[in-house]
Amino acid sequence: MVTLDRRQRPNPRRKPARPELSPADAERAAGLRSMKTIALSLLVAMAVVFAVAFALQAQYPWLQYIRAAAEGGMVGALADWFAVTALFRHPMGIKIPHTAIIPRRKDQIGTALSDFVEDNFLSADVVRAKLDSADIARKAGAWLATPAGAERIAKEGAAVVRGAFTVLNDDDVQAVIEGLVRKHLLTPPWGPPLGRLAERVFEAGHHHRLVDLLVDRAAEWVAGNYSTVSRLVTDRSPSWVPNFANELVGDKVYIELSKFVAAVQSDQNHQVRKSIDKYLTDLARDLQFDPAMIARAENIKGQILGDPEVRDLARRTWTTIKHALLDAVNDPHSELYQRFTTAVRDFGARLVAEDELAGKVNAWIGDAAGYIVSTYRSDIAGVIEDTIARWDAEETSQKIELQVGRDLQYIRLNGTIVGALAGLLIYAVAHAVFGG
Incomplete structure (x- = not known):
């Protein structure tokens, strides 16, 4: 058995060593x-x-x-x-x-000092008056407007973003995104909102450019595919029809098709265009009020965004956001970093120049400090009592x-x-x- 020398044995009567003094x-x-x-x-x-x-x-x-x-x-x-x-x-x-x-009387002194501070210093009126005289908004604005101040805020903000991404669990964030997608994208029916949006688009005539584009592409296709049109006629004619007859019919069909497409292309009030407008208008209305069409839209939604697709969408969304933000905050020359720094400097300049904005910010600071003091004054002052008690x-x-x-x-x-x-x-x- 190991025995301790008398000098090594703890002495219960010995007072604990005093803590080392600070330089002050x-x-x-x-x-x-x-x-x-x-x-x-x-x-x-x-x-x-x-x-x-x-x-x-x-x-x-x-x-x-x-x-x-x-x-x-x-x-x-x-x-x-x-x-x-x-x-x-x-x-x-x-x-x-x-x-x-x-x-x-150590503990009584701590209690008395705590009560004194709470009653005479931790008052909402006292704190607000001190903050009003300090004009924190303009002082902060003058600092933020300097390149060094804006750069410091940008660096601290970048550190906060990096720290947040370090703490956040990717699976948890993806689960939140997936839940938001299901709640706001999948649960509500697609038909009525799509129908209302389409109805406004069609009423304003914004779809006409798309129709023009489709007609132009159809005209281009017809102009460059004479042989295709002729072959379609030949393939669908009876075998006993002579070839020269097929060629005559193919030429006629091609000419009529070209005239038809050209007419649709040149006439904005052509019957085909009106038929397209009516079809689209009826489709927009049916998406809002026709149960069968609404059900078809829901079926299409389910086919496009099933469970695997939603999970993959959430994963890709979070990965894209995370990598984009990390790349931006880690690069002082990135557009996001520069824009943020500029925004901080502009806000600081506004705090200095605009009395109304500075007054609002000072009022917000005073209200926040007053609320904290009024709500937690006993807890704040209790730090003095608890510290002295220890x-x-x-x-x-x-x-x-x-x-x-x-x-x-x-x-x-x-x-x-x-x-x-x-x-x-x-x-x-x-x-x-x-x-x-």
């Missing part, structure tokens, strides 16, 4: 030690003066005044040393009642002493000086009234 606290500790040295030196000086004056006052009666002043100074110095020390610890380790006030008594005393201890040492200095003056005055008055 180390500087405060040095200043506190310096002031304590000065206050103690003044006390020692008063004691030396008192001893000398007491020893020589019989030979030099005027030293009685010096002795009285030194005596009063020592009393004042000792009294104020006791008062200051009693705040943070027991003087000389003696557990005198009502000393070591801060360590003993500190041990000695650490709390040390932290507070580092903050105010140097100024408290002036109380000792002032007490020494005031005590010396009071001692001199009291002795002088007593000597004048009662005689020496």
Whole structure:
């Protein structure tokens, strides 16, 4: 069995090591030690003066005044040393009642400080007034309008996008996209909305260009396919018909077909065009109101977008979006990155130049801060109480002493000086009234 040396065994009575001081606290500790040295030196000086004056006052009666002043100074110095020390610890380790006030009442101090901050600082009116005077919108706008500010926002935004893509699970996102497609694309019937859209298009005559294109292509095909038309006539005529008759019929059919297509092409009010318009108008109406046509549209929808197709669509959509955004945010020269940077700079310039916009932004900031403070003021102030509650008594005393201890040492200095003056005055008055 391994035994521990006595020096290696944990000592339950040993106090935990104090945490290392920060550079600022180390500087405060040095200043506190310096002031304590000065206050103690003044006390020692008063004691030396008192001893000398007491020893020589019989030979030099005027030293009685010096002795009285030194005596009063020592009393004042000792009294104020006791008062200051009693705040943070027991003087000389003696557990005198009502000393070591801060360590003993640490939790009550934390609660009182938390309540004080909550009542006097965490007020919606106070926060709004401070934010209004700060004019955050214009200050932020001036920074955003600079190239460095806009570039910083763009970089942080790119980092947010990269982080989001790192955290997001591809399968989960694809499932969300698939759900949205099913909800907004597949579940609603296609017939009525397609019919309404087509009806507006046909009423406005936007389909006429498409009809013109189809007729032009038909005319081009007929003009370049004489042999095809002749062969169709020959293939469909009886075998006993002579070839010259087939050729005559083929020529006639080709000529009539060419005239027909040319007529449709040149006449915008041709009967074929009117028939197409009527057919399309009836189709748009049937898609809206004819149950059979609506059912056919739904059947076509099901054939086009079945489960495998929807899943593949969701996968390809997410992959495309993800790769496009990542490529854009990773390239400072990409169009998206540049447009975003420009938009940030333009918004910053508007915040500086437009009073109305700056006022709205300041109002939004004030309302948001006021809501947060009003809703969470107790939780925010509770951080102070909870933090102090987690500190041990000695650490709390040390932290507070580092903050105010140097100024408290002036109380000792002032007490020494005031005590010396009071001692001199009291002795002088007593000597004048009662005689020496």
